[in-house]
Amino acid sequence: MSSRTRIARVVPTPVRRALWNGEEARPRTPIRLVLAIAVFLAIAIGASIAVGALSLPTPEGTAALVVAGAGSLAVTAVGCTVAARVVDRRPLADYGLRIDRGWWIDCGFGLALGAALQAAIFLAGWAAGWYVPRETLVSRSGEPVLLAFAGVLAFFLAVGIYEELLVRGWLLTNLAEGFRVVGDRFAAALATVLSAGVFGVLHATNPNATALSTAIIGLAGVFLALGYLLTGELAIPIGVHVTWNLVQGAGFGFGVSGVSLPVTAIETRVVGPTVLTGGRFGPEGGLLGLGGVLLGCAAIAWWVRRRTGGIRLHPAVTDPDLRKADSELLGAETGGDGKRTAE
Numbered sequence: 001m002s003s004r005t006r007i008a009r010v011v012p013t014p015v016r017r018a019l020w021n022g023e024e025a026r027p028r029t030p031i032r033l034v035l036a037i038a039v040f041l042a043i044a045i046g047a048s049i050a051v052g053a054l055s056l057p058t059p060e061g062t063a064a065l066v067v068a069g070a071g072s073l074a075v076t077a078v079g080c081t082v083a084a085r086v087v088d089r090r091p092l093a094d095y096g097l098r099i100d101r102g103w104w105i106d107c108g109f110g111l112a113l114g115a116a117l118q119a120a121i122f123l124a125g126w127a128a129g130w131y132v133p134r135e136t137l138v139s140r141s142g143e144p145v146l147l148a149f150a151g152v153l154a155f156f157l158a159v160g161i162y163e164e165l166l167v168r169g170w171l172l173t174n175l176a177e178g179f180r181v182v183g184d185r186f187a188a189a190l191a192t193v194l195s196a197g198v199f200g201v202l203h204a205t206n207p208n209a210t211a212l213s214t215a216i217i218g219l220a221g222v223f224l225a226l227g228y229l230l231t232g233e234l235a236i237p238i239g240v241h242v243t244w245n246l247v248q249g250a251g252f253g254f255g256v257s258g259v260s261l262p263v264t265a266i267e268t269r270v271v272g273p274t275v276l277t278g279g280r281f282g283p284e285g286g287l288l289g290l291g292g293v294l295l296g297c298a299a300i301a302w303w304v305r306r307r308t309g310g311i312r313l314h315p316a317v318t319d320p321d322l323r324k325a326d327s328e329l330l331g332a333e334t335g336g337d338g339k340r341t342a343e
Contacts, residue, residue: 024320024322025322026087026088026089029174029177030178032083032088032174033171033174035083036083036088036170039079039082043079044075044079047071047075061142061143061151061262063151065152065262066155069154069155072158072162073158076165076166077162080169090321090322091321093321094321096164096234097233098232103235105307106231106236107235107236108239109236110227110236110237110240110242110243111239111242111243112239112243113239113240113296114240114242114247115251117240117295117296117299118243118251119251121248121291122252122268128272129271130271130288131268131269131270131277132269132271133266133268134266134267135267137265138253140262140263141262143263148262149263151262156245156250157242160239160241160242163241164228164237164238167195167198167224168195168224168237169228169234171195172191172225173320175187175191175195176190176317177318177319178191179191184315184319187318188229188318192221192222192225196222196225199220200215200217200218203217203257208279208281209257212275212286213284213285216284216289217257219293222293222297223293223300226301228314228317230314232315248283249261249264250264250265251265251266252265252268253268254270254278254283255280255282257282258280273286274286
């Protein structure tokens, strides 16, 4: 019997039981969340200090977007890797990144869906007279159009990956596991609502944000979570997130959560009511954006049913894939049946 197994079989104190899940050999959910946040902050602060020490020139225009996106992606990727291995005691792939052929097929669907939804929003607003197309291939920053498009594409690729990895892959997964005591479905629902609320609040301080835009962004968080809940993978959410933002801003010239991009294929003047169009915030701040979110939920449900033959919560969302060493310890603790208790 290993020393770890002997320790694990000792009856834990009340404090230890409150902080440590002996059956999974890792901290309980609230402690994991706090520790992971500390990891993210430490990495972000360290990266900021390192960049400051290099005294690099401040990028401008599209370059600033690329640097911001790449930096955020790097911090999130490193933070999630450390959190997965050290805090959650799991492989990084357990955050919805078990990438295989099926993963790429679902991602392709997500990319197509995000673009199609934004096109539908534009066409609906145009038909109603709320959107007025003007110029085409406009570089607002004065940079070459193709160069600006490449920079914006790189930025939204980074945003789509790091926001989904952080909010859905890491946060929603940990919350769902923590709420398992109330049952997997209810746990996933609670985790989805809470993580979507965080997603909305994170956009509440964006330029031109309103109470309505924050609520719709929160509902968009549910929409993005749906693909993860039904497949256990981030393929659909990442795909949708990338092209939803890209086509919205660089395709039709709308604000992207309040942010105006340096380049657009179509310069669109928004003349309709803000409550419907979202105004300067972009479609996500109005009822047209809400319609796109609801239509997107229906499309994801259709796709998953077509691919799998049914619609059900994927077990990977609530059942952690613990590292091999901890799985062996778990078997020793439970007599080899592998049953876990809820946190």
